[in-house]
Amino acid sequence: MNLPTLNHGALLPSLLILLLLSACRQTPNPPPMPEPAPLEKSENTQPASPQEVAKLPETLNDNIKPAKPVIPRSLPESVISVPDRESASRRLEYNTLLRSRPVSAFSSSGWNYRLTTAGAIVGFEFSNHGGNRILPPLRNVAKQQMYTRDFQFRFDGRARQDIHLMVTDWAPSPDRTFRLSELMNSLMYFFPRSFLPAIVNVADTNLVTLPTGEEVTFNATTHEIVGGVLLESALDLNPDRNARKFPGIAYNGRGVLVRTNSRGADPRIGTTATITSGSPTANCDKGISCKQCQIPARDLWDQSGAVRFKFSTDQEFDRFLLSRCDFGLPKFDAGYALTMPN
Numbered sequence: 001m002n003l004p005t006l007n008h009g010a011l012l013p014s015l016l017i018l019l020l021l022s023a024c025r026q027t028p029n030p031p032p033m034p035e036p037a038p039l040e041k042s043e044n045t046q047p048a049s050p051q052e053v054a055k056l057p058e059t060l061n062d063n064i065k066p067a068k069p070v071i072p073r074s075l076p077e078s079v080i081s082v083p084d085r086e087s088a089s090r091r092l093e094y095n096t097l098l099r100s101r102p103v104s105a106f107s108s109s110g111w112n113y114r115l116t117t118a119g120a121i122v123g124f125e126f127s128n129h130g131g132n133r134i135l136p137p138l139r140n141v142a143k144q145q146m147y148t149r150d151f152q153f154r155f156d157g158r159a160r161q162d163i164h165l166m167v168t169d170w171a172p173s174p175d176r177t178f179r180l181s182e183l184m185n186s187l188m189y190f191f192p193r194s195f196l197p198a199i200v201n202v203a204d205t206n207l208v209t210l211p212t213g214e215e216v217t218f219n220a221t222t223h224e225i226v227g228g229v230l231l232e233s234a235l236d237l238n239p240d241r242n243a244r245k246f247p248g249i250a251y252n253g254r255g256v257l258v259r260t261n262s263r264g265a266d267p268r269i270g271t272t273a274t275i276t277s278g279s280p281t282a283n284c285d286k287g288i289s290c291k292q293c294q295i296p297a298r299d300l301w302d303q304s305g306a307v308r309f310k311f312s313t314d315q316e317f318d319r320f321l322l323s324r325c326d327f328g329l330p331k332f333d334a335g336y337a338l339t340m341p342n
Contacts, residue, residue: 071200071207075101077113077121078200080209083193087312088159092305096122103201109220111199111206114154124199125152126206128223135235146170149235149247151223153197153208160193161312163211167247169235181264184236186247189258190214191329192314212255229253254278256321256329260297268301277327293325 073079095117101124102110114123128149129139139147152166169184193211200207205226206218217227225232233248246261260273277291302308311317318329 071202073198073200075200077101077124078198080195080198083155083160083163083196084158086160088157088161088306088308090302090306090308098125103206103220109201109206120158122156122158123152123154124197125150126218126223127151132219132222132224133234134222134224134232137237146172147235149223151218153199155196156306158196159312160314162309163193163196164189164309165197165210167249169244169247171235171237171241171244179241179264182241182244183264184244184246184261185263185265185267186249186259186261187267188249188251189309190251190253191256191258191317210253212253214253214255225249251276254330258300266307268297268307269303271297273297273300275321275325277325277330291325291327295324299324 096114097117098112098114100110101113104110111124111126113121114125116122128135128151130136130147131138135147135149137145137147139145148168148170150166150168150170152168153164154166155163165188167186167188171182171184190211194213195209195211197211198209201220204220206220206223208216208218208228210216210229212229214229216225216230218224219226229252231250231252233250235247236245238244251257255278257276258273259276260267260271262269262271273295275293275295297303300310302310311320314329322328
């Protein structure tokens with residue numbers, strides 16, 4: 001049998017035609033994609049304004065508190081320390097000297113410090129002698145114008161028991177004769193008694209640390225209170241000495257204040273003390289708890305001898321407050337708003 005002979009010249013054009021037809025076939029179009037649903041309008045999805053954007057770094061830094069600058073404390077009465085002991089001596093001892101501490105070219109910008117014969121600092125004090133908003137008249141000893149407001153911070157024996165502040169207003173009678181009965185004394189105890197009071201000069205101010213660790217800022221020249229947890233009002237110059245008010249010093253801290261007043265005598269003897277927890281409540285009436293109570297001085301201080309505070313530890317005084325005033329000393333936590341020492 002004779003097989004047909006392949007004609008390569010005729011086969012090649014046929015293959016080319018088949019390939020061309022295959023390439024020209026159209027690929028089916030993919031199904032259309034669904035359009036995205038429109039976003040719902042919300043009041044919270046508005047873009048931030050330029051003002052809000054500008055404040056953003058400030059907002060982010062709200063929780064970042066700047067480090068407290070370290071204050072040099074080279075003087076012994078400037079060093080913040082805890083009490084050396086709980087109880088002070090029950091004897092009345094006269095073993096201290098009062099020395100001056102100038103801190104600048106202006107002698108009035110310093111303070112006096114109390115030193116025992118053994119060399120221990122047990123107090124410091126200074127006075128506002130007038131010529132300012134607290135005491136407009138200027139002190140003039142030659143004319144017997146004894147205008148002053150004295151601040152005495154005492155911590156006898158460097159003990160916790162009797163840490164206190166005495167504030168005394170001196171204002172002479174119209175006849176310019178000094179009388180002991182014209183001394184307006186206010187005695188203040190601050191709780192908890194965690195630190196011995198300390199004083200340090202910072203530029204044109206003197207910074208005092210209270211036993212609570214809170215701070216009070218005084219003008220270094222005039223000794224007016226200009227900041228911190230104590231507020232000050234003007235000295236009462238009423239010509240009638242029997243109508244004068246006691247020193248206008250108010251506490252707005254977070255601790256407990258024991259205060260007692262007396263005219264020309266020791267406030268700890270024969271008086272009544274007012275105990276307040278925290279800042280005073282404005283417009284307090286019988287329907288609001290003021291966290292305030294009054295206690296006879298004999299229940300808080302010995303009435304003879306060295307006249308010491310009866311509670312040498314804060315734990316003892318806390319129990320006393322709970323039994324007599326229905327409140328105790330504040331319990332400190334990490335968020336307690338104290339200006340802690342450096």
